[in-house]
Amino acid sequence: MKKDGNLSVLLNGIIKENPTLVLILGTCPTLATTTNVFGAFGMGVATLAVLICSNILISLLRRVIPDNVRIPCYIVIIAGFVTIVQMLVHAFIPDLYDMLGVYLALIVVNCIILGRAEMFAGKNSVGRSALDGLGMGIGFTLALCSMAAIREVFGAASFAGIAIPALENYKIEFLVKAPGGMLVYGLLIALVGIITAGKAPKKKSFSCAGCPGAHICGSSDCAKGKEEA
Amino acid sequence: MDNLLSLSASPHIHSGRSTSAIMRDVLIALLPTTVAGTIIFGLRSLLVVAVCVISCVLLEALYNLITKKDQTIGDLSAAVTGLLLALNLPANVPIWQCVVGCVFAIILVKCLFGGIGRNLVNPAITARVFMLVSFSSLAKAAFPANVDAVSSATPLMQIEQGTVPSLLDLFLGKNGGAIGEVSAAALLVGFIYLLCRRVITWHIPVSFIGSVFLLSFALEGSATTALALILSGGLFIGAIFMATDYVTSPPTPLGKIVFGLGAGLLTFLIRHFGAYPEGVSFAILFMNILTPYIEKLGAFKVFGGRKA
Numbered sequence: 001m002k003k004d005g006n007l008s009v010l011l012n013g014i015i016k017e018n019p020t021l022v023l024i025l026g027t028c029p030t031l032a033t034t035t036n037v038f039g040a041f042g043m044g045v046a047t048l049a050v051l052i053c054s055n056i057l058i059s060l061l062r063r064v065i066p067d068n069v070r071i072p073c074y075i076v077i078i079a080g081f082v083t084i085v086q087m088l089v090h091a092f093i094p095d096l097y098d099m100l101g102v103y104l105a106l107i108v109v110n111c112i113i114l115g116r117a118e119m120f121a122g123k124n125s126v127g128r129s130a131l132d133g134l135g136m137g138i139g140f141t142l143a144l145c146s147m148a149a150i151r152e153v154f155g156a157a158s159f160a161g162i163a164i165p166a167l168e169n170y171k172i173e174f175l176v177k178a179p180g181g182m183l184v185y186g187l188l189i190a191l192v193g194i195i196t197a198g199k200a201p202k203k204k205s206f207s208c209a210g211c212p213g214a215h216i217c218g219s220s221d222c223a224k225g226k227e228e229a
Numbered sequence: 230m231d232n233l234l235s236l237s238a239s240p241h242i243h244s245g246r247s248t249s250a251i252m253r254d255v256l257i258a259l260l261p262t263t264v265a266g267t268i269i270f271g272l273r274s275l276l277v278v279a280v281c282v283i284s285c286v287l288l289e290a291l292y293n294l295i296t297k298k299d300q301t302i303g304d305l306s307a308a309v310t311g312l313l314l315a316l317n318l319p320a321n322v323p324i325w326q327c328v329v330g331c332v333f334a335i336i337l338v339k340c341l342f343g344g345i346g347r348n349l350v351n352p353a354i355t356a357r358v359f360m361l362v363s364f365s366s367l368a369k370a371a372f373p374a375n376v377d378a379v380s381s382a383t384p385l386m387q388i389e390q391g392t393v394p395s396l397l398d399l400f401l402g403k404n405g406g407a408i409g410e411v412s413a414a415a416l417l418v419g420f421i422y423l424l425c426r427r428v429i430t431w432h433i434p435v436s437f438i439g440s441v442f443l444l445s446f447a448l449e450g451s452a453t454t455a456l457a458l459i460l461s462g463g464l465f466i467g468a469i470f471m472a473t474d475y476v477t478s479p480p481t482p483l484g485k486i487v488f489g490l491g492a493g494l495l496t497f498l499i500r501h502f503g504a505y506p507e508g509v510s511f512a513i514l515f516m517n518i519l520t521p522y523i524e525k526l527g528a529f530k531v532f533g534g535r536k537a
Binding site: 175 | 325329337341359362363364365
């Protein structure tokens with residue numbers, strides 16, 4: 001795998017490899033917490049904080065963690081940071097804590113964090129991993145906020161809880177319900193697809209080099225991937 | 230009779246029929262219903278029909294222009310979608326909601342999936358479900374001028390409360406509901422026209438309405454109530470005009486009957502045990518999604534072909 005520059009590591013997460021809209025990771029919190037811009041922003045920032053911390057720590061420990069038990073190790077590290085973030089939010093922003101409910105604790109199993117640990121932090125230097133976490137976190141936050149803005153403004157006629165009187169009689173309640181979330185999500189994915197047409201990472205760059213099962217997989221494609229990696 | 234619509238091995242003979250001819254027949258078949266709706270609910274329903282048809286056609290034209298695709302409004306399918314959507318709305322629906330519904334039907338359900346023939350689900354029925362979920366005011370259906378709107382409930386609600394409305398009123402359309410769903414008589418005229426023109430076959434409407442009747446009869450134990458149940462709500466317009474959409478229903482006779490039975494069963498279940506009073510649109514939407522799997526049931530074996 002050729003190495004990207006530091007700047008592009010940071011920028012990758014925002015559009016080109018946006019975790020929710022291009023890599024399609026972390027869809028659960030995306031659909032669940034985007035009915036309100038305030039909640040979406042809180043969720044994005046909480047994930048961003050966990051992502052940077054866990055990326056740094058995992059990158060620091062990448063030569064110490066035994067390969068065979070690396071996933072449990074990652075989970076324990078991530079769970080530690082999630083607990084810290086959860087306690088902080090509970091103590092300082094109780095409104096947000098009530099709004100996000102179980103989804104705050106579920107950041108532990110957010111695919112974006114585990115995915116970045118596995119695909120990036122486990123193989124790259126501390127500085128680059130921190131940048132990657134920052135970029136991915138910002139991309140996640142932006143995606144959540146734009147989705148929430150569309151759903152809240154047109155579905156509930158408010159923005160971050162502040163009512164918009166002009167739209168009061170023109171609410172499309174469908175958008176704040178679960179199927180509306182799916183619809184807006186799909187449309188945003190399509191939009192990003194149009195913007196990044198041809199530039200989005202090809203499947204191959206993820207397939208074998210980034211595959212957690214590469215070392216036990218016997219397929220010839222995988223062997224090639226291992227050499228490249 | 231059914232050969233025109235069935236799948237068979239080559240060689241094929243071109244019947245000379247085109248999409249626009251079929252769609253024109255559907256429009257003609259919907260004419261009695263539109264007229265009946267206008268008589269029952271007044272001129273306001275004509276306005277709803279006009280807004281829906283015009284916005285559907287314009288939206289499709291606009292989408293084709295913007296994406297530089299061949300213009301497809303000539304096949305009249307957008308006009309059919311607009312008319313069907315309008316007939317599925319109550320006459321007092323706000324105009325902006327009609328336009329939002331048309332955007333959903335034409336742009337999201339039809340054009341984004343690749344236009345006519347490639348849509349996964351019926352645009353009109355999906356837009357109706359979308360509007361039902363979005364605009365809670367839609368559930369308060371319009372009532373004819375000569376029926377007291379304050380003390381009346383739609384026939385389905387009345388039956389739920391234990392009073393069976395007069396069958397003749399239901400048949401002719403003297404009750405509350407959407408513009409096109411109240412008059413079973415006008416819908417049947419359209420059904421007979423479509424059958425004579427061989428645009429649709431009897432399989433889906435008969436198995437759909439028949440299964441709802443039998444299930445209701447089994448539950449209620451009274452033929453009158455069961456008849457009232459099939460005459461009320463959107464069952465006739467759904468079974469005759471929406472469930473028979475070529476794109477989203479199976480092409481083989483066996484598949485059609487399975488499709489109709491499934492839609493009938495779902496309608497019955499939603500009506501009696503679901504949260505919504507009417508289940509026809511949800512049932513058709515659900516069966517639309519199952520259609521690719523039903524199609525495998527009735528597929529013809531190709532002589533000498535490999536086992537699928």
